[in-house]
Amino acid sequence: MVATVHSSTQQLANMQLVELVWLVPLLPLLGFITLMFFGRRLGEPVAGWIATGAMGGSFLASLVVFAGMLGLEGGESGERIVQVKLFDWVVAGDFNVDIGLLADPLSVTMILFITGVATLIHLYSIGYMHGDPNFSKFFVYLNLFAFSMLMLVLGDNLLLTFLGWEGVGACSYFLISFWFTDEANASAGKKAFVTNRVGDFGFMLATFLAFFAYGSIEYGEMFSGTPIAASTATAIALLVFVGAAGKSAQFPLYIWLPDAMAGPTPVSALIHAATMVTSGVYLLVRINPILAQAHDWAPSLIAWVGLFTALFAASIAVAQDDIKKVLAYSTVSQLGFMIVAVGTGVYVAALFHMITHAFFKALMFLGSGSVIHGMNDDQDMKRYGGLAKLMPITAGTFLVGWLAIAGIPPFSGFWSKDEILVGIYANNDIFANKILFVLLLIAALLTAFYMTRLVILTFFGAPRWRDEATGEAPISNDEAPISSDEELPARHPHESPWTMTLPLVALAGAALVAGGLNLPFTKDLHFLEHWLEPSLLGNEFHDLPPGSTKLMLAVIATLCAIGGIVAAWKLYFDKSGGTGPDAPAILAQGWGYDDAVSNFMGGPGSKGFDALADFDGKVVDGAVNSVGKLIQLDGSFLRKIQNGLVRSYAALVAVGAIGLMIYFLVVSA
Amino acid sequence: MELTSTWYLVLAAILFALGATGLLVRRNPLIMFMCVELMLNAVNLTFVTFGNDLNDLGGEISVFFVLVVAAAEVVVGLAIIVAIMRRRNEATADDLSVLRG
Numbered sequence A: 001m002v003a004t005v006h007s008s009t010q011q012l013a014n015m016q017l018v019e020l021v022w023l024v025p026l027l028p029l030l031g032f033i034t035l036m037f038f039g040r041r042l043g044e045p046v047a048g049w050i051a052t053g054a055m056g057g058s059f060l061a062s063l064v065v066f067a068g069m070l071g072l073e074g075g076e077s078g079e080r081i082v083q084v085k086l087f088d089w090v091v092a093g094d095f096n097v098d099i100g101l102l103a104d105p106l107s108v109t110m111i112l113f114i115t116g117v118a119t120l121i122h123l124y125s126i127g128y129m130h131g132d133p134n135f136s137k138f139f140v141y142l143n144l145f146a147f148s149m150l151m152l153v154l155g156d157n158l159l160l161t162f163l164g165w166e167g168v169g170a171c172s173y174f175l176i177s178f179w180f181t182d183e184a185n186a187s188a189g190k191k192a193f194v195t196n197r198v199g200d201f202g203f204m205l206a207t208f209l210a211f212f213a214y215g216s217i218e219y220g221e222m223f224s225g226t227p228i229a230a231s232t233a234t235a236i237a238l239l240v241f242v243g244a245a246g247k248s249a250q251f252p253l254y255i256w257l258p259d260a261m262a263g264p265t266p267v268s269a270l271i272h273a274a275t276m277v278t279s280g281v282y283l284l285v286r287i288n289p290i291l292a293q294a295h296d297w298a299p300s301l302i303a304w305v306g307l308f309t310a311l312f313a314a315s316i317a318v319a320q321d322d323i324k325k326v327l328a329y330s331t332v333s334q335l336g337f338m339i340v341a342v343g344t345g346v347y348v349a350a351l352f353h354m355i356t357h358a359f360f361k362a363l364m365f366l367g368s369g370s371v372i373h374g375m376n377d378d379q380d381m382k383r384y385g386g387l388a389k390l391m392p393i394t395a396g397t398f399l400v401g402w403l404a405i406a407g408i409p410p411f412s413g414f415w416s417k418d419e420i421l422v423g424i425y426a427n428n429d430i431f432a433n434k435i436l437f438v439l440l441l442i443a444a445l446l447t448a449f450y451m452t453r454l455v456i457l458t459f460f461g462a463p464r465w466r467d468e469a470t471g472e473a474p475i476s477n478d479e480a481p482i483s484s485d486e487e488l489p490a491r492h493p494h495e496s497p498w499t500m501t502l503p504l505v506a507l508a509g510a511a512l513v514a515g516g517l518n519l520p521f522t523k524d525l526h527f528l529e530h531w532l533e534p535s536l537l538g539n540e541f542h543d544l545p546p547g548s549t550k551l552m553l554a555v556i557a558t559l560c561a562i563g564g565i566v567a568a569w570k571l572y573f574d575k576s577g578g579t580g581p582d583a584p585a586i587l588a589q590g591w592g593y594d595d596a597v598s599n600f601m602g603g604p605g606s607k608g609f610d611a612l613a614d615f616d617g618k619v620v621d622g623a624v625n626s627v628g629k630l631i632q633l634d635g636s637f638l639r640k641i642q643n644g645l646v647r648s649y650a651a652l653v654a655v656g657a658i659g660l661m662i663y664f665l666v667v668s669a
Numbered sequence B: 001m002e003l004t005s006t007w008y009l010v011l012a013a014i015l016f017a018l019g020a021t022g023l024l025v026r027r028n029p030l031i032m033f034m035c036v037e038l039m040l041n042a043v044n045l046t047f048v049t050f051g052n053d054l055n056d057l058g059g060e061i062s063v064f065f066v067l068v069v070a071a072a073e074v075v076v077g078l079a080i081i082v083a084i085m086r087r088r089n090e091a092t093a094d095d096l097s098v099l100r101g
Helices: A002-042 A048-071 A105-128 A134-152 A158-176 A183-214 A217-224 A230-247 A256-261 A265-274 A276-286 A288-293 A299-315 A323-344 A347-374 A392-406 A412-427 A434-458 A496-517 A525-538 A548-572 A592-602 A604-638 A648-669 B005-025 B030-051 B057-087
Strands: A082-092 A097-103
Touching: A002 A048, A002 A082, A002 A097, A002 A105, A002 A134, A048 A158, A048 A548, A048 A592, A048 B030, A082 A158, A097 A105, A097 A158, A105 A265, A105 A276, A105 A412, A105 A496, A105 A525, A105 B005, A134 A276, A158 A183, A158 A256, A158 A276, A158 A412, A183 A217, A183 A230, A183 A256, A217 A288, A230 A276, A230 A288, A230 A299, A230 B030, A256 A265, A256 A323, A256 B030, A265 A276, A265 A323, A265 A347, A265 A592, A276 A288, A276 A323, A276 A347, A276 A525, A288 A299, A299 A323, A299 A434, A299 A592, A323 A347, A323 A412, A323 A434, A347 A392, A347 A412, A347 A496, A392 A412, A392 A434, A392 A496, A392 A548, A412 A434, A412 A496, A434 A648, A496 B057, A525 A592, A592 A604, A648 B005, B005 B030, B030 B057
Parallel strands: none
Antiparallel strands: A082 A097
């Protein structure tokens, strides 16, 4: 008896901890408001420290929520699904939307890695944005972004998620075109915004349809009620996928992400690698009961689109010379992996890869920022080389990220990528899953290949630049000097300040050990899987092959990774200052897809849209305006009666009274 | 000759018609105002007549209400007319047409 009382008070205490979840988005919001009003006065670096502090506080709050949730009963009990209603938002008849937060294992996982990575990137930005005239404005946007992202994952209904969804989209736009005086940056921001609108359209339609089908857009009510018809579920799932394809940069809407690299590098790391681009994957995982109810071909379609994106983007990444472009296409490709996992129904693997990817890709983006910083803002890898000795921390941490994304055990990327591969190998409900498996393996091989190319061109081989001070290429013992020094650009590479290297080290540590979140060996080591169980409502695909098959698949995947690395090493490692063979031009141009879209939109597309706008202006607006004109015309006649002469009003009243009298007399008679 | 209620009603009708006609044909605001009073009192007369005829106090009570409202109307209306006359001497009702549509 005493024991029960004790445990229930403890449970209550844990519940209260979880209910503190509102602190998580509140702190970045406060940071945003403070910086918006006082940021310019606070200036550098105080504004940056305030933003970082707000983010760090948010991370601590996430840890508290996490600790509280660990104390609650997991599994089927449903105790770990906590809804915190803050206040009414939209109340209109049957349509009722609250500002409410949903703390469950899925959202808590998201807020943990979002706030963690965001804190590190805020800290990094203090060093990276040093000397920028708009230093404080940058942090205003970063905090606003963090707030929106947290609302996206914590919202307990589709509309609140959509609010966060639009918020991150807007911040992405602000930050991509942060240096907007350059035409290219401004138009990259516009491109991202417009492309995302296409996806948002799908999200909105999905929300309307969900309200139609379920009578509610709150996740808890949607998924606890009666299942809906398979065709409706399919429609909702595919519309959400359109939204996810926009945000998570899937074919055919991925084109904005490579251009988004025009923004400052911390932005690329935070928004376009670790957090915002994963929100599409998050949303698909969130609505997993709808995916489960949909027709079988819908998940297959999602998986195949993911696969195509993964392969397509990986092939483009092979041929890019801009270091950030390689990483951008790599992100598109890795997001494709996650979408494959969602389509396959291995949601845990999707989340797992999302987390490990957030670590190692944020790490590599920040590392590339450090390199770009050291190389006078030059982003062309062909003018790098031999930087490992001069930037030891950047290089060392970058190598961890490289091995992680390539899928070399025991780095984190290996474990998460392997789970996706096992899942797609085993799930026979997916159309042609074995072919998909093989193609995905090729994408993984390409990943190892292009990342090795990047690492070699940047950190190894002979320097393809000359020292700013001495005017000569640095000569080291094992590297031959390069001739024709005159044409080499002058550089002064140096390691970055501690605010930039500390996040690198922290992320490298995370990228190294994050695989431990969900080790495949025994059931007890599936930490992430057990943890996420309440959020997945039994829709996770469980029918995995026996251990021996898994081991074989892991060995094949590792061999592929090693094959990719060795091939790239052979092709690109060159001590004499060469940059290896050029990839086919068609790859460098991204298969011409981007140009085709631009040409279409510039030519027939824009004519079509002009015609639509014309239709809108003349027919739709015309109808509305004509009604208005008609009323105006009537009014211009009627206003003559209102002539301001009291006696004429009196006369009208008299006439009316007499008229009424006659009417009543006639009727009564 | 006995004065039946018909007489009173006819008198009321004549008074009302006089008031209404005056309101329509005269342009002096003060006269128009008096015409309105005439119409109101014509109605009062019918109220009292019917109250007496039907032995119902409601008729007389209504008259009190009309008187109160008429008193209030006089207070406001006369004040407005005086204010207008101060600004524009010899203004007629037809000149005060600034509120036309």
